[in-house]
Amino acid sequence: MKIAIASDDERTISSHFGRAKGFVIYEVKEGEIINKEYRLNTFTPHVRGGDPHDRHGPILRALKDCKVVISHGMGRRIYEDLKKTGIEVFITEETRVEEALRRYLKGELVHREELECNH
Numbered sequence: 001m002k003i004a005i006a007s008d009d010e011r012t013i014s015s016h017f018g019r020a021k022g023f024v025i026y027e028v029k030e031g032e033i034i035n036k037e038y039r040l041n042t043f044t045p046h047v048r049g050g051d052p053h054d055r056h057g058p059i060l061r062a063l064k065d066c067k068v069v070i071s072h073g074m075g076r077r078i079y080e081d082l083k084k085t086g087i088e089v090f091i092t093e094e095t096r097v098e099e100a101l102r103r104y105l106k107g108e109l110v111h112r113e114e115l116e117c118n119h
Contacts, residue, residue, distance in 0.1 A: 004068070006023055024037075031105055066087060067088060070090045072092060073091060090109055090111050
């Protein structure tokens with residue numbers, strides 16, 4: 001299973017999913033991290049310019065191999081689009097990437113929907 005965490009520096013969780021510089025992608029098997037990569041964000045409308053015909057398609061395709069997405073904040077439309085594709089979404093008050101991953105794996109990560117951006 002792969003888990004994507006929005007981050008500008010690979011250590012802290014980005015406050016805005018679409019404006020994150022990249023995503024820390026953890027591959028986890030039986031509760032153990034087996035791989036970690038950092039995908040630069042070259043696919044959200046915030047970094048590549050808006051495309052009214054395929055606004056969230058590029059990010060959905062870029063993270064399609066992930067089962068979970070974690071961010072400190074995100075807009076309602078991308079939240080709904082991620083969920084529609086079967087990706088579990090967590091908006092968390094946690095700001096540290098590794099702590100959020102640890103809490104998620106232990107079933108302790110709290111989803112805080114009120115932290116979403118309404119833009």
